[in-house]
Amino acid sequence: MAGQGHSHEQQVEAILQEIVDRGGRRTMSRQAVIRVIVDSHGHVSADAIASQVKKDFPSMDVSTVYRTLETLRDLDIVDRVYFADGSTVYHLKDHQHHHLCCEKCGSIEELPITLLEGVEDLLLKEFGFRVKQRPLGFFGLCAKCAQMP
Amino acid sequence: MAGQGHSHEQQVEAILQEIVDRGGRRTMSRQAVIRVIVDSHGHVSADAIASQVKKDFPSMDVSTVYRTLETLRDLDIVDRVYFADGSTVYHLKDHQHHHLCCEKCGSIEELPITLLEGVEDLLLKEFGFRVKQRPLGFFGLCAKCAQMP
DNA sequence: ATAATTGCAAAGTCTTTGCAGTTTG
């Protein structure tokens, strides 16, 4: 499994290893994509990954990024999240959390996935609805931007 | 189908009137689109609106649906919501609520928008983050589907 | 060797836009 509190380098390594273990192959493209995801603290768009990777491998095509992303999702290593503002980001699955997304400065702060546990319990007790845990993005103004109008 | 027909009729009328009041024009296309939104209990995709409307007005183009939707959003009558499963729906703004979306049977249940007030207060007090109210969709299994596995 | 993977080009969604003709006020 992907390592917990180790260096990013090791984490990339662990994920590549997991791909290999499951019959996939170790390639530069995959390494590059995984590196960006790991480095990015857990929330990047496909496009951001592509541009980032192209700095080192200009020949890399977006389709390869999407295919790598698909592979990582199939392996349950990466999760695709659709935010309430319509944007789409990818992040490591062992790094689940909600987000505070500032609409003004674009900053993204992470929040424990447990934040909504109370609400989820209520939905179960009250409606019998079993929520499937999904990282959510709350949009609004961060502390800084809320102060200076 | 004809149960609430009349009150819906009036609601459509009111919205058309509001468009006119603000300088817009009363057209059949708009009336048809608005009718579908009003009838649909508050959550329809652009595509669903288009197919619905085309039953009566086969010549209606999707672009007109999108433009009408844009107009209604500009007038703050309709809201566009991006759900966490990647789907996009439109609903009347005066009818704000969260949703319980069953991944199995596709049912959508409405919840008071106040559901997350506690969480929002916490985010404000704890992080100084001012959440902009947005209807969210919680995905999972509804009571019925949760029982029969 | 041989099966997985990639780059490229093309296609598929969903949504928006330019334009010329039509309709509303």
Place this chain on the structure above:
DNA sequence: CAAACTGCAAAGACTTTGCAATTAT
């Protein structure tokens, strides 16, 4: 009549896919 609105076609953003060439094992 003038401005607003519509249909149609085309384009744009984002994502997926077919295929021949490349690469990892």
